[in-house]
Amino acid sequence: MRIVLDLQGCQSVSRLRGIGRYSLALAKAIVRNAGNHEVWIALNDLFPGTVEGIRASFEGLLPDERIVVYSLPRFSVYQGDSDWRNVAAVFIREHAIAELEPDLVHISSLFEGYVDESISSVKTFDQDTLVAVTLYDLIPFLNPEKYLTDVGFKKHYYSKIEALKRADLLLAISGYCGEEAVRELGIAQERIANISSAVSENFVIHALTDVERRALHGRYGITRPFVMTTGIVEPRKNLEGLIVAYAKLPSKLRKQHQLFMVCQATEINRTKLFDLAAENGLAQDDLVLSGYVNDADLVALYQSCELFVFPSLHEGFGLPALEAMACGAAVIGSAATSIPEVIGRDDAMFNPLDLKQMADMMQRGLSDNEYRQSLLANAAVQVPKFSWDATGRRALDAFEKAMAAHGRRDRPIGIDAALALPTAPDAIADSRFSALSSAESRYRKLVTALTTLNLPVSDADLIASADVIASNQRTGRMPQLLVDVSVLCEIDAKSGIQRVTRAIARKLLELPPSGWEVRLVRLDRSVMVYRYANKFMHEFNLGPRGVSDEDDWVDSAQGDVFLGLDLVADCVPAAEGWFAAQRRRGIKVYFIVYDLLPVAQPEWFPGFIAAVFPPWLTTLSTVADGLICISRAVADDLRAWLDANGSERLRDLKLGYFHLGADIENSQPSIGLPDNSAEVLTALRSRPTFVMVGTVEPRKGHLQAFAAFEQLWTENVDVNLVIVGKAGWGVDDLVKRLEAHVDQNERFFWLQGISDEYLEKIYEVSSCLLAASLGEGFGLPLIEAAQKGLPIIARDIPVFREVAGDHVFFFTGNHANDLASAIKAWVVLQKEGREPASTGMPWMTWQESTEQLERVMFEAEWYGRWINSLPAAAKP
Known part of the structure; x- marks a missing residue:
C-alpha cells in the first residue's frame, strides 16, 4: 500500500503545540513500522521555513525523495469558499497528492487554515483515494459558546466537521475521543480506530544532582517542595478549580509546599490567578506561575515535583499526565473524558468539579507515603502500555482494514518501479498506459474544476495556478541533471577550471547517466535565477536534443539534481534564495570544490577573489546537500575549514571527491x-x-x-x-x-x-x-x-x-x-x-572521471560527512 502522510500539522502554528508533536511522532512511528508499505510525506511549500527541519527529522528513516513538497498559489488567509484562490488551492492540493498515486492519504491535522496558509480537505477533488484523519477532540463542537464566538472561525470549524464526516477512517487518540465522534457526529464505529498516544523519548527519568535541582528551582522561583500542573489558561483546564482546591489543604501542609503552574499566562490572566489565590487565603509565594518551559527543564520539573495534579475537565488524551508519570512523578487527575485511560487507576482520580474531593486527594498524595509510593509503582506499570511504535502499528493496522473494507488490494508494483523497468511484460505495459491515462484524466478534471468555478478570478490568479499545477505534475517526467556552466558559456579562459567544466559537461551530454536528462544551465545574474544554457549546449554539436534554442527559465522538480560544476563564487551567495527553494522542493544540490587556496592563502590571489571565497564557501555549507572535491586533499582541507567556519545545519553535509581526467583530446581541445x-x-x-x-x-x-x-x-x-x-x-x-x-x-x-x-x-x-x-x-x-x-x-x-x-x-x-x-x-x-x-x-580519462563523479552523486560513494554543528537540542 502506498501511504501519503500530509504533515501540514508540523508546518502550521500547530507545530509549536501538542498537535505538531503528535503529528511528527506518529508519522515517524508509521515509517518505522511500515514493513512492505510504501510511505510518502507531503508538505506545503507555503511554509518554507519548516521543510528542512522536517526532512532532518526523517533522515535515516525515510528516503529523502519520499518527502514531497507540493506547490500552492498564494491566497488570502481564510476567505472560505467565496474566494476563487482558496477553492483553487483546495483542488490543487488534492491533485498534487493524487499525482503520487496513493492508496491512502492521512491528514495529521484537519482543523488548520483559519489564520495561516494551511490547506486541508477531504474528497473535494479526489473522491477515489481513501482518506484517514487524526481526531484529537471535539471540544469546540461541544462548547461552541466558549470556542466558536468568532463568526468566521465558526464557519471554518463547522466546514472541517463536515470534512471529517467524509473521511473513510478516523484515528482517535483515545477511546473516549472515538466514542465522542460516534455519539456526537453519528460516525459509524467501524470507521474509527483508537490508536492512543505516547510520550516523546525525551520524557524519561534522569538523575538530578542537588546542584542541578537547586539551579532548576531557582530559575522558576520555586523555594519549597511543590505540587505541579501544566496547561494553558482556559476554562476546560480547570486551573482556577485547582487553586481553590489547593487553598483547602491544611495550613501546615500549604506552608511546606508551593503550587507550581506551567501555564504561559498572559499578564491579565496572571493577575486573575494571583487575585483568585489571594481571595482564597493563599500567601504571595504559595502560587508560582511559569511561562514557556523547554523540554529538558520540563522533564526535570516533572521528576522533582512532590505531586503532579491534572484537573482538566475535557481532554482528547491527557498527555501531560503520561509525561509526568514517565518522568517519575506521582500523578493524580480528573476522572473526566479520556484521562482515566491514561492514569489507569481509580483511586488516583477525582471529580474535577468537587474541589473538596480534589483537595483531599492532594492531601493524601502529599501526606500518605505508602499511597504516594503506590502511585509511583502504578506509573511504572502504566507508562509502558503507551508507545509510539504501538500507536504507529495500530494506525497501519487501521489503514489495512480500511483498504480491505473498500475492497482494495495492495498494488503488486509501484508505478515508479513499473516505469523504471527496462523490459516489461504486457501487464506492466498496460499499467504504464493506464497510469499515464489516469494522470491525463486527473489533469483535465482539475482544469475543468477550476475553469467552471463561478467566482471572480484575475488573469494573475490563473497564471499563478497554472504555474504551480505544472510544478506538481510528476507522471512521465525524466529527472534532470542540471549542470552549471555559467562562466564557461560566457567566456572560455582556457584555464584549468574551464577545461574541467568543458570536458565533464561534454561527457555528461554524450553519455548521460541512465534514466537522466542532462541539461546545461547558467545563472542569469540580473535576477540571480538559473536559465537553461540551450544556446551554449548546441555549440557542442552533439546532434538534436529536442530543446528550445532559447535560454528558458529552469523548470525543476523533485528528484532533479543540480551540479555546480563551474566556479561562480561571486554570485552564488546572491542566488542563495534560488538554491534554498530548490532544496525545499527536493532537488539535490551539489557543488564542485576545486580548492580552498583563496581562503587558506588569500595573499596569493587578487583582492576580489580572496573577498568572494569565504562567503561562497559559507553559502555552499548552507545550501548544498553535498560538496564534491577534485581530490582527497581538498576534501580534507574542506572538512577542516567547515570545522572552523561552517554554518549551522539541520542535516549533515556530504563530502566527496573524484579525480580529474587527463585525455586532452576528449576535452574539446583547442587547436592551432x-x-x-x-x-x-x-x-x-x-x-x-x-x-x-x-x-x-x-x-x-x-x-x-x-x-x-x-x-x-x-x-x-x-x-x-x-x-x-x-x-x-x-x-x-x-x-x-x-x-x-x-x-x-x-x-x-x-x-x-x-x-x-x-x-x-x-x-x-x-x-x-x-x-x-x-x-x-x-x-x-x-x-x-x-x-x-x-x-x-x-x-x-x-x-x-x-x-x-x-x-x-x-x-x-x-x-x-x-x-x-x-x-x-x-x-x-x-x-x-x-x-x-x-x-x-x-x-583517468575524462569519461572515467565523469563516471567517478556520477558514482559519488548517484551511488552514494561519499568520502564522509561533515557533522551538524547545530546542538542536538535545537533539532526537531
Missing part, C-alpha cells in the same frame, strides 16, 4: 600553432628542457623556479625553461623580468595563451615537467605529463603525493638554491637512468 612553433620546438629539442604549465601567479612557484634557473645558467648548467601560461595577478615585477630577460627565446621561453595542440607538442619535446606550485586542487599537468612518459619534478605537497605517489621526484624548500639543487640531483639520476618514471602513474 603559431608561425614560429617549428623554431621553438627545435630549440627545445637542442638541450634538456623543463616545462612549467599554469597561469603565472604567486602560488605556482614561478618566482622561485625562475631564480633557480638563473642560478643554474650562472653555473653553466645547459638547460631550457619553458613557461606555458598567461600572466596572472600579483606578479608584475616577475613579468617584467621574464619579458626583458636576456635568454628570452634562447634558453627561456614564455608561451602565453597557446592551444592544447601546441601544448601537446611542447610535452613531446620536453625532458621534465616542473610542478613547483605551493598549492593545488589536483595537479592536472602531472597526469598530462605522465601520459607522455615525461619525468616530473614536483614540490612535496599532499595533493601531489595523492595524485603521483612514487612516480615523481619531490623537492622541498622555498629558496632558489633548494630547487636548483633538486634539479641538479635529478639530472644526475637522469643520466644514470635512475630518475622516477612517471609512466606508471595512474590516471
